[in-house]
Amino acid sequence: MTTSYAVLLRGINVGGRRKVPMAALREVLGGLGHDDVRTHLQSGNAVFRSAQGDERTLRAGIEAALLERFGFEVGCVVRDAAYLRAVVDACPFDADALEGRQLHVTYVSEPVDPERFAGLDAAAYLPDEFRLGDRAVYLYAPDGVGRSKLAVVLGRPALFPGSVATSRNWNTVVKLVELTHG
Template sequence: MTTRYAALLRGINVGGAKKVPMAELRALMEGLGHDAVGTYLQSGQAVFGADHGDEESLAAELRDAIDKHFGFGVDVIVRDHAYLKAIADACPFPAADLEAKQLHVTYYSAPVDADRFAGIDQDAFRPEEFRLGDRALYLYAPNGLGRSKLAEALSRPRVTKGLIATTRNWNTVVKLVELTGA
């Protein structure tokens, strides 16, 4: 049985570095035996069907193929449709009332617990705030991610040590649910 997944590539096509043309990425993934491969935007989202492997092995397979094909490493997180939908459904913020630039989800490669974030005084960053989810963090940044001081604090090495972390705005979160649900 084929499962639908999204691959989240971290740090590609940003500022002229790590160029990954989406057509080449789709062809590469098809060459790995995945079906119904598609991409969303130029910033590192691909959707596909696979009837083998799990999230971790699929991420490792794609990471290795990208390194071999493009000649540079890229962090990859793979999540299935059920997980992506559960993350969208569990949003602790009123997503329907917010602009997409105000709400973000950071996906992590492994579970995170509150201890990682103990040194961050949320009150010091108000009205920005975050909540933890299942291998994810929801961030409300009313002035956008680029201006968010809380996002900066959340991305410090002491918080993300040992993890792959990649952030998507709410429009992308919702679109990935849609694209993997087909």
């Protein structure tokens, strides 16, 4: 039996550095034995079907293959279709009333530690808000993430020690659900 997954690559194709062409990403995933490989946008989103292992095993294999192919490390988050749907269903904000650029999800490879966020003065960043989920952080930024001071704070690696964390806007979050369920 195969399962649909999404792999989210962190920090590629930004400012002309760490280039990972999507055609090459599809080749890497196909070369690992995954089926029905498709990419979405140029920012490192791919979906595939696999009967191989769990999310951690898949992640390790993909990261190793990317290092071998491109010569640099690429952190990844792998999530199955059910998890991606659960993230959408658990959204603490009224996603239907917002523009896709106003809502973001940071997918985290390991469980989010609420203690890491305890000292964050959320009121200082209003009207931007965040909520913690299961291996996810939701960010509402009414003026967009590019103007959000809270987005900068939530992007600090110290909040996610030993984890890969990578963010996607709500449009991409929803599209990944469609691609893994379609």
